[in-house]
Amino acid sequence: MLRPWALALLTSSTLLMPVPAQAASPPRPVTAPERGTDAYLDAVRDDPRRLAEFFRRLPKGADLHNHLSGAASTEYLIELAAEDGLCVETATTTAVAPPCGPGTRPAADARTDRAFHEAILRAWSMHDFPPGGNGHDHFFATFGKFGAVSEPHRGKLLAEVADDVVAQNQFYLETMVTPAAAAAGRLADEVGWDSDLARLYGRLTAGGRLDRLVAEAREEADGADAEFRAAARCGTGRPRPACALPVRFISHALRESSPERVFTQIALGMRLAERDPRFVAVNLVQPEDGEVALRDYRLHMRMLNQLRGVHPRAHLTLHAGELAPGPVKPEDLTFHVREAVDVAGAERVGHGVDLLHEHDWRRTVRTMAAREIAVEVPFTSNAQILGVRGDDHPFGVYRRHGVPVVLSTDDPGVSRTDIGAEYRYAAETYGLSYPELKDLARASLEYAFLPGGSLWRDSPARDGYRPVAACRGERPGDFAPGPDCRRLLDTSLRAGLQWRQEAAFQRFERAFGSGGTPGTGS
Numbered sequence: 001m002l003r004p005w006a007l008a009l010l011t012s013s014t015l016l017m018p019v020p021a022q023a024a025s026p027p028r029p030v031t032a033p034e035r036g037t038d039a040y041l042d043a044v045r046d047d048p049r050r051l052a053e054f055f056r057r058l059p060k061g062a063d064l065h066n067h068l069s070g071a072a073s074t075e076y077l078i079e080l081a082a083e084d085g086l087c088v089e090t091a092t093t094t095a096v097a098p099p100c101g102p103g104t105r106p107a108a109d110a111r112t113d114r115a116f117h118e119a120i121l122r123a124w125s126m127h128d129f130p131p132g133g134n135g136h137d138h139f140f141a142t143f144g145k146f147g148a149v150s151e152p153h154r155g156k157l158l159a160e161v162a163d164d165v166v167a168q169n170q171f172y173l174e175t176m177v178t179p180a181a182a183a184a185g186r187l188a189d190e191v192g193w194d195s196d197l198a199r200l201y202g203r204l205t206a207g208g209r210l211d212r213l214v215a216e217a218r219e220e221a222d223g224a225d226a227e228f229r230a231a232a233r234c235g236t237g238r239p240r241p242a243c244a245l246p247v248r249f250i251s252h253a254l255r256e257s258s259p260e261r262v263f264t265q266i267a268l269g270m271r272l273a274e275r276d277p278r279f280v281a282v283n284l285v286q287p288e289d290g291e292v293a294l295r296d297y298r299l300h301m302r303m304l305n306q307l308r309g310v311h312p313r314a315h316l317t318l319h320a321g322e323l324a325p326g327p328v329k330p331e332d333l334t335f336h337v338r339e340a341v342d343v344a345g346a347e348r349v350g351h352g353v354d355l356l357h358e359h360d361w362r363r364t365v366r367t368m369a370a371r372e373i374a375v376e377v378p379f380t381s382n383a384q385i386l387g388v389r390g391d392d393h394p395f396g397v398y399r400r401h402g403v404p405v406v407l408s409t410d411d412p413g414v415s416r417t418d419i420g421a422e423y424r425y426a427a428e429t430y431g432l433s434y435p436e437l438k439d440l441a442r443a444s445l446e447y448a449f450l451p452g453g454s455l456w457r458d459s460p461a462r463d464g465y466r467p468v469a470a471c472r473g474e475r476p477g478d479f480a481p482g483p484d485c486r487r488l489l490d491t492s493l494r495a496g497l498q499w500r501q502e503a504a505f506q507r508f509e510r511a512f513g514s515g516g517t518p519g520t521g522s
Helices: 032-043 048-057 074-083 107-111 114-123 135-150 154-167 181-191 197-232 259-275 291-295 297-310 336-344 361-371 379-386 395-400 419-430 434-446 483-491 493-512
Strands: 087-089 104-106 172-177 247-254 279-285 315-320 348-351 374-377 405-407
Touching: 032 434, 032 493, 048 419, 048 493, 074 107, 074 114, 074 135, 087 107, 104 107, 107 114, 135 379, 154 172, 154 197, 172 279, 181 197, 181 259, 197 259, 197 297, 247 259, 259 279, 259 297, 291 297, 297 315, 297 336, 315 336, 336 348, 336 361, 361 395, 374 395, 379 419, 395 405, 395 419, 405 419, 405 434, 419 434, 434 493, 483 493
Parallel strands: 172 247, 247 279, 279 315, 315 348, 348 374, 374 405
Antiparallel strands: 087 104
16 A cells, blocks of 8 residues: 555545555565665655655666657757757747758757747757646657757767766666668668568568668667767766766667568667677657557567567567557557567567556466566656556556566656656655665666676566575675676676666665765765
8 A cells, every 4th residue: 555655645636546555565574774764765755855865866777768869858959959050940849950041040049048948948848848738749749859959969869868877876778769760761662561571571681681781770870889989078087977887779660650661670670689789679669559550550569570580689678558548449458568478579568558458458467477578667758648647557557466667767858857756756656665666676677688697586576686596695885796696797797787786775775774864975
């Protein structure tokens, strides 16, 4: 049930509704420092400043559901548009290339004209979005408005976003991009469509076509890397925090495109994931309730099934179930998460909001729990786009059924949020204790697409986070690990990051769980 301090934050109308029981406490002993930290969290429930500081400094694992183009702050995008000499159409607030003719203004005007700056800020993000407005359409429209700013600057955006991730006490980032978009579109149009997917793949790869596309995507990534290193001052005497953050890319496929383009982008992403360690997985993006996305959803799942058979080492996470009653027909709510799991073979599911509307959803969550298919939950995004929040969100249902849950930001720049706010929302709305928040952070590294063995024994999200034999009894942050544990940490990026997070938890609990007033360091 909800903790008392969380109940006070709910509206009177919500209080009249029955609150579903949440997951039980983690199946592991709770330590004294954890109890002290949980007591501190309860004690500062009415102190917004201390509460915000608590959630900023809380170690929060990884962000696994993050779109790079929507992750950088809108203020930074406006400044970048000014630096590039771009123009802004006054009627649509869309950034366009110079020269600035009639009906446009230089983006640089936003540096001195506060009203112009605010107009762009509202158009390119959810800033000041009015309650009751169509958040779905406004949210998705923002990307077209600032595309001329974000598309040429993957490296600069990554430097900004990675700095924010580090500032939020996170240790790893998986962010989504669309590699070689123009070239992939040209190749798809050249190859055309064939409903025989095996034959279509043969045409796509004939004569080295797909390999040439992969080479172009890798060259594009090289350019982005160079821009990132320059922007973040990596290799200099004044590197930004971003330089030390491990980052991997997830390739987008645009689900509102023609079937041949979707297939080509998926194939490119999967081959990239097998050929280039900077890329780890594939996802489908754009509104899941779009006309083409709905029409072709089952076809897209078959494409993914076919291509995973060819590229088994590529990972797959899918936007699935990012739907709510109203905008779509009832029958469209009945199968998206299930098909992502059963047909496409997704290893993680993004959003999964329409779960309870799906046929035989209990079987789906049992399957997800058994296969440890994590669900990526961005609360702010779900509220803004779908109007789904609180008890209408299946967050508690996934947890009760043992499905691994990881909190994420989605598009924090557009949504005007950060990962600390997502953890704070979980604590306030669902009454989560500090140990439960801690295990959510652990889950985000456990279910990341990271190489190497885990610091934890099998099925940690279900059975509790218990160290593997090699590191049992070790204390991160206090002592050097023994030889067996050291060997694991040296050979596994995953275990190494998990160890770093455990050391950060020890420091955090000493600061917040000792009964004193935490300092400013973390």
